[in-house]
Amino acid sequence: MDKNQVWAAVLQRISEKISRMEFCTWFKKVHLTEISGAAILISCPTEMNKNWMETKYHSLLLSNLKGVLPEIEKIFFDVKLELQNAPTQTPDLFQAKKAVRKLPNKPEVRLSPGIESRIIHSKFTLQNFVVGEENRFAHSACLAAAEQKLNEAKKYNPLFVYGGVGLGKTHLLQGAANEILRRHPEAKVVYTTAERFMNEIIKAIRERKTDMLRKKYRQVDALIIDDIQFFEGKEKTQEELFNTFNDLHEFHKQIIFSADRPPSDLVGISDRLRSRMGWGLSADVQMPGYETRLAIIQEKANEMNLMLPPDVQEFLATNTRKNLRELESWLNQISAEIEISKISPTIQSVGKIWRKLNPHEDLTLSENGKPGLVKNTDDIITFVSEYFQIPATELLGTSRKSEIVLPRQVSWFLCKEVLKMSFEKIGKDFSKNHTTILHGIKKVQELTRTDSAMARHLHALRKDLGVK
Ligand code: ADP
Ligand code: MG
Numbered sequence: 353m354d355k356n357q358v359w360a361a362v363l364q365r366i367s368e369k370i371s372r373m374e375f376c377t378w379f380k381k382v383h384l385t386e387i388s389g390a391a392i393l394i395s396c397p398t399e400m401n402k403n404w405m406e407t408k409y410h411s412l413l414l415s416n417l418k419g420v421l422p423e424i425e426k427i428f429f430d431v432k433l434e435l436q437n438a439p440t441q442t443p444d445l446f447q448a449k450k451a452v453r454k455l456p457n458k459p460e461v462r463l464s465p466g467i468e469s470r471i472i473h474s475k476f477t478l479q480n481f482v483v484g485e486e487n488r489f490a491h492s493a494c495l496a497a498a499e500q501k502l503n504e505a506k507k508y509n510p511l512f513v514y515g516g517v518g519l520g521k522t523h524l525l526q527g528a529a530n531e532i533l534r535r536h537p538e539a540k541v542v543y544t545t546a547e548r549f550m551n552e553i554i555k556a557i558r559e560r561k562t563d564m565l566r567k568k569y570r571q572v573d574a575l576i577i578d579d580i581q582f583f584e585g586k587e588k589t590q591e592e593l594f595n596t597f598n599d600l601h602e603f604h605k606q607i608i609f610s611a612d613r614p615p616s617d618l619v620g621i622s623d624r625l626r627s628r629m630g631w632g633l634s635a636d637v638q639m640p641g642y643e644t645r646l647a648i649i650q651e652k653a654n655e656m657n658l659m660l661p662p663d664v665q666e667f668l669a670t671n672t673r674k675n676l677r678e679l680e681s682w683l684n685q686i687s688a689e690i691e692i693s694k695i696s697p698t699i700q701s702v703g704k705i706w707r708k709l710n711p712h713e714d715l716t717l718s719e720n721g722k723p724g725l726v727k728n729t730d731d732i733i734t735f736v737s738e739y740f741q742i743p744a745t746e747l748l749g750t751s752r753k754s755e756i757v758l759p760r761q762v763s764w765f766l767c768k769e770v771l772k773m774s775f776e777k778i779g780k781d782f783s784k785n786h787t788t789i790l791h792g793i794k795k796v797q798e799l800t801r802t803d804s805a806m807a808r809h810l811h812a813l814r815k816d817l818g819v820k
Contacts, residue, residue, distance in 0.1 A: 359384035365416040367443035380440040390425040397435035400696035476526035484644030490635035498531035505606035508633045513610045515637035518675025521610040539573040546582035574606040584620035645669040715818030725818040729781040761792035
């Protein structure tokens with residue numbers, strides 16, 4: 353067996369023992385570079401990947417290597433940056449799944465001239481939409497609608513998906529469009545937003561071409577309109593939509609709408625249109641819970657080839673509390689920073705990025721935990737030492753220099769304020785007696801009132817720590 357065969361066999365074994373997610377995150381670009389007697393050299397594309405191999409996967413690797421080559425006793429690791437551009441390795445086990453995800457190369461529709469739907473993104477699919485309790489019904493409904501025979505959409509028509517901002521409606525609608533196209537590459541599928549649809553109608557009215565517009569939409573096999581709450585109060589647009597709706601529905605062409613509310617709550621939409629919207633099936637999406645969010649983060653990170661340590665993934669899932677809209681820009685920023693710094697992301701570094709994007713939101717380390725990025729004295733020391741650019745050992749030491757004493761007292765102050773520690777406990781951690789701590793904290797409190805620099809420091813530090 354040559355080394356490539358050995359490695360393929362090892363990867364195959366490993367793929368049976370870990371999740372696809374883990375495999376794609378850590379193994380797909382790792383290669384076996386050399387076999388020399390009882391030793392083996394494994395190369396990783398990044399320093400971080402190497403660290404993970406050494407610390408987390410060493411025994412898994414060794415046992416599976418031994419399974420293929422029993423003489424192996426020792427593994428060495430190195431970093432080969434050029435592996436970042438190497439083709440990814442996917443064992444059979446995961447290939448079956450991959451095949452399902454494959455989409456036609458050109459998901460954009462081959463429409464006759466005049467009908468455009470260039471805003472279907474192939475990246476949103478029903479396969480990479482992570483299903484949890486909160487969106488299962490909406491996801492199944494989209495799939496069921498997309499699976500119907502073309503022009504025989506007798507059930508689920510129209511399909512109405514509703515829910516708050518950033519909960520996955522657009523992803524589902526685009527996913528449905530892609531699914532129809534995957535099943536019927538020849539289909540004419542139009543995905544549009546209510547706003548674009550309206551602009552098109554206004555233009556047609558101005559140019560006296562409404563008949564042409566109507567003809568155009570009659571040709572489509574599926575019409576998908578996103579965010580139709582936008583039609584509220586727009587009577588002329590609603591009238592055109594009403595006509596189009598009737599044309600398409602009569603010929604059993606699939607129609608899918610989304611809105612931020614159920615049809616019954618749409619005000620300023622004519623009764624006849626609203627009642628038609630409720631003819632088929634309505635499905636809501638809600639904010640996914642922690643587990644689903646974690647899975648979504650893993651899916652996105654994986655798609656972006658972004659390696660995130662588990663604690664960072666959990667941190668992101670914990671702090672994505674209201675909607676998922678910012679998630680992608682968050683991950684993009686993290687990815688850009690890793691690219692530049694070549695350092696693996698930590699809760700602290702990711703927290704900093706998050707605060708840049710959401711300056712007014714609290715961060716928290718655990719789902720039910722207190723706000724803030726610190727849970728013990730060590731964390732406070734890390735932040736303060738980084739902030740004042742003083743070694744942590746100095747904060748814990750005995751130096752009387754004022755540029756050390758003050759930051760040290762600030763650490764005590766934050767232990768008290770953020771972690772609600774007792775003077776005794778702080779004293780113990782810093783090897784001081786509790787009256788020294790008490791005086792130090794008082795000093796900081798006084799200074800915040802009299803010294804604007806101290807007030808600024810504390811403000812900035814609280815921000816760093818993720819507390820207001
Ligand atoms: P909406 O249209 O409801 O405002 P989007 O569909 O634009 O929300 O979703 C916001 C982001 O969250 C998108 O990047 C989308 O891919 C992602 N997202 C939301 N729900 C899921 C999910 N269940 N699985 C994967 N990604 C999701
Ligand atoms: Mg949307």
